[in-house]
Amino acid sequence: MSxxxxxxxxIIIMILMFLTRxxxxxxxxxxxxxxxxCVISPDAGLVLLSRNIYETFDSYDLTTIPxxxxxxxxxxxxxxxxxxxxxGYKFMGSVRGGLAMATVTACTAFGAVCGSSxxxxxxxxxxxxPEMKRYGYDDELATGSVASGGGIGMIMPPSVVxxxxxxxxxxxxxxxxVAGIFPALLVTxxxxxxxxIRCRISPEQGPPGERFAWSEKLKALLGLGETLVVFTLVIGxxxxxxxxxxxxxxxxxxxxxxxxLVRRQITWQGFVKSLMExxxxxxxxxxxxxxxxxxxxxxxxxxxxxxxxxWVSGLEMSPVLVMxxxxxxxFIGGCFMDALAFVTLTVPIFFPVVMELGFxxxxxxxxxxxVTEMGVITPPVGINVYVVYGVAKNVLxxxxxxxxxxxxxxxxxxxxxxxxxxxxxFPSIILFLPNLMY
Amino acid sequence: MxxxxxxxxxxxxxxxxxxxxxxxxxxxxxxxxxxxxxxKHPIFGSVELIGFLATIxxxxxxxxxxxxEGHVGVEILVRLLSQKAQICIDIFTRTLSLILxxxxxxxxxxxxxxxxxxxxxSMNLEFPIYYLVYLLAFGMLIFSVIIFETIVHDIKKLRExxxx
Numbered sequence: 001m002s003x004x005x006x007x008x009x010x011i012i013i014m015i016l017m018f019l020t021r022x023x024x025x026x027x028x029x030x031x032x033x034x035x036x037x038c039v040i041s042p043d044a045g046l047v048l049l050s051r052n053i054y055e056t057f058d059s060y061d062l063t064t065i066p067x068x069x070x071x072x073x074x075x076x077x078x079x080x081x082x083x084x085x086x087x088g089y090k091f092m093g094s095v096r097g098g099l100a101m102a103t104v105t106a107c108t109a110f111g112a113v114c115g116s117s118x119x120x121x122x123x124x125x126x127x128x129x130p131e132m133k134r135y136g137y138d139d140e141l142a143t144g145s146v147a148s149g150g151g152i153g154m155i156m157p158p159s160v161v162x163x164x165x166x167x168x169x170x171x172x173x174x175x176x177x178v179a180g181i182f183p184a185l186l187v188t189x190x191x192x193x194x195x196x197i198r199c200r201i202s203p204e205q206g207p208p209g210e211r212f213a214w215s216e217k218l219k220a221l222l223g224l225g226e227t228l229v230v231f232t233l234v235i236g237x238x239x240x241x242x243x244x245x246x247x248x249x250x251x252x253x254x255x256x257x258x259x260x261l262v263r264r265q266i267t268w269q270g271f272v273k274s275l276m277e278x279x280x281x282x283x284x285x286x287x288x289x290x291x292x293x294x295x296x297x298x299x300x301x302x303x304x305x306x307x308x309x310x311w312v313s314g315l316e317m318s319p320v321l322v323m324x325x326x327x328x329x330x331f332i333g334g335c336f337m338d339a340l341a342f343v344t345l346t347v348p349i350f351f352p353v354v355m356e357l358g359f360x361x362x363x364x365x366x367x368x369x370x371v372t373e374m375g376v377i378t379p380p381v382g383i384n385v386y387v388v389y390g391v392a393k394n395v396l397x398x399x400x401x402x403x404x405x406x407x408x409x410x411x412x413x414x415x416x417x418x419x420x421x422x423x424x425x426f427p428s429i430i431l432f433l434p435n436l437m438y
Numbered sequence: 439m440x441x442x443x444x445x446x447x448x449x450x451x452x453x454x455x456x457x458x459x460x461x462x463x464x465x466x467x468x469x470x471x472x473x474x475x476x477x478k479h480p481i482f483g484s485v486e487l488i489g490f491l492a493t494i495x496x497x498x499x500x501x502x503x504x505x506x507e508g509h510v511g512v513e514i515l516v517r518l519l520s521q522k523a524q525i526c527i528d529i530f531t532r533t534l535s536l537i538l539x540x541x542x543x544x545x546x547x548x549x550x551x552x553x554x555x556x557x558x559x560s561m562n563l564e565f566p567i568y569y570l571v572y573l574l575a576f577g578m579l580i581f582s583v584i585i586f587e588t589i590v591h592d593i594k595k596l597r598e599x600x601x602x
Contacts (some may be wrong), residue, residue: 021512021531026534054493054571168565199511246488283503284508284510340510
């Protein structure tokens, strides 16, 4: 059996095993281990298994992940989301659809301290949905804006997906982080435009709320203070090279805790809950990476990624067309699989191809995060939709049908697609900040 | 059997606690290190220590994460099947996971023994790494036992379905 044949069989078996709902991380590790043993030797496979898992867990780069997750969790359990929302609300609430715009903006702001998209969606849904309900907002618009806005949390640094991309492709996490800022702001702007157009067409969807005096608006702005301080410290510190991402994450989490303690907004239970939630999520993420690393080693010995890369570059197709196909695969894959899992799985396969075609690695990282972000809000596996559905059930005490949420998301999906096209046409939106770093 | 499982439950709760403490230490250690650096007194070997703590965090969180079904999987197809079929598939995949992590644990113990013999130590602190690998191997062992426990539970559920 040739290594290529084993490789292709391995990929097929892996896809079949995914369908059994066995954890993605375990499937990748099992297939990687068995495949590697077939190509090299069972002894080598066993050694691969133990060394790689140990090295993944012990890696300094990966220590960023639990610390950033902790920072987001502390933000979640200390009520900053409410203040962020309040600021957006005081400024935009009086416009038609203004509450939805405030929600989206608050999602971006919360994304600046939280690295995960479902967490952002859950946080803002808890705060935003009851308010929008109170002002008679249409359920579709309300849930759609929260679920889609949560997706911005994934692009806005810190972002767990970008950390993982950086580690798998050996790119600077700092560069990826600063590269994500402008695309995140672009998407926010597009979402606001999208809400504006929507409420122009059917004004009953988002009736205007009350107007606030400037003194009140300015007071609400103070609520942004701590988020701004933490974000500037964390991302700014990485940008000018003052801290490593791990140090920045630890400082960010620590400041978040101090702020919450000073404001007396976190209880002992809240702190413990943040820790436990962080343990669970970090363990899940690190297992995924360990699985992807083992699977990646197997793929590397089958030489499949290099063969594909060679084959694609031999096709003499235009690179933009190939990129289009890759983006299509990410979009479809993202519909069926968790974004994080899909990125860890596919980056080892596609990255050599993309490099061969001469694209920028940082640019590609941001693009795939954008595309998989669409995945988190599209059926059948749009995780944000389920999160918002669950929160609506708990907070509003009423069931909003899933179809309604998906329908509400559709216009935002178009906005993301427009965003991706803009970023492909003008790569400098992504690249000019990271280029300033060196 | 039941007593073993209750003990196991308590133990994985204890591990969770250790994980939480290690996570907090990770944060505090880094903060102190950074502040110390500004005053020209960084903590020696902090990078290594943080790596060690991260290993403890994950090793301790493994059983807990599995228990609360924290790992992501693809649910679309299985959801459509009958409850009985779902449990059967779960038993099958859990058995595969059990085999995988028993192997990992076994290999990890061998690896630990190996580096204990060669006396490998960490670069700066010269800390014998094998302690850590033993710890991880032990975490994997507990994790495997937890997977076994869920299989037993699943079989019980399947029996109950049959008698109904």
